[in-house]
Amino acid sequence: MTTSPRTLMRVHFHLPGPDPVLYEQLLDVLTGITPQVEAHPADFSADADLTGALRYWGTDPAGLVDVLRLRALALYGVLTSSGTGPNRTIAAMAAALTPPGAATIVGNTPYDIAAFLRPRHVAALPGIGPTTARTLSRLGITTVGELADAPLPALQRILGAAPARQAHDRARGIDDRPITPGAAPRSLTLSHRFHADELDTDQHHRTLLGLTERLGAALRQDQQITQALSLTVTYADRTHTTRTRTLPEATAHTPVLAALARDLLASLGLQRARVRALAVRADRLQSAEHAVHQLTLDDQDDRLRRLETVLDRVRSRYAPGIIGSAAAHRRAS
């Protein structure tokens, strides 16, 4: 079976500064060209599938990229740098080596793909970070072409089965990851960095309680529940420890999250530890429609859940941080 060739694009918007509103407007420009857009707000870039849009607009990838470049510049004064190619790996690599205001177009013939990929350094291949690049260079593999020619079993012994398969495929121009617009996140993290290294365990607990309250509220607002919670403690020397615990049932109920987070922190047994930051992550998110709350005979629990619903409404009406437990806000005297 063969699949029809795709044309994917990675575009970087070169904003004058962090401006989420402007970024949203630029995404609107892009979705005016193709609805198949995946946003990357962290660095103001986006991936897009141009395959259908090429037929709709009756042009080639260079023409479509130029439409985007001109509109972003004319409407918002923003420069773009774009890369296009037959898959996400090649589009990302092409964009990465393109200066602002320009585009790199890679064709979809085997010759085009090999000519683009093979001479490049392995570290330019998405999925090959500094650690893996060092490992490969010790084996004499420094270019994408050498990686493509290396025997897969040997790579698997060195890099592990899945990473080796992925690197080997991508080096040969194989990458069938689709563009998935609006994909729901699989986890949600909230963190707090202390102004100075914090030794007070009571303050650790209060901060953690505040984080879990915000996490619970955010999950309930997004109609999501979490199946597991992780706590990451970062110390003064920038090392960190993570502890994960699975919940008996998925929930977004703050008291349950707070109790679990408290247990995770206690399990680390921090005594006089210089803590620089705390982070809580809700893992394995699922839609709240799937919630199966075990019926209990505990009136207190039901009252807390009703109270939580009321407080969520107040928060949404005023400000996210306006309500929280007194314990989370009390400062050590």
Place this chain on the structure above:
DNA sequence: TCTGGGGTCCTAGGACCC
């Protein structure tokens, strides 16, 4: 150019069950 934050995926090892 570097750093940090928030996210994903993978692996290894241990616990547990059948």
Place this chain on the structure above:
DNA sequence: TCTGGGGTCCTAGGACCC
């Protein structure tokens, strides 16, 4: 009753991406 093997789940940590 004991042992061993295989499968599954959980957890910690590493590597990487944007």
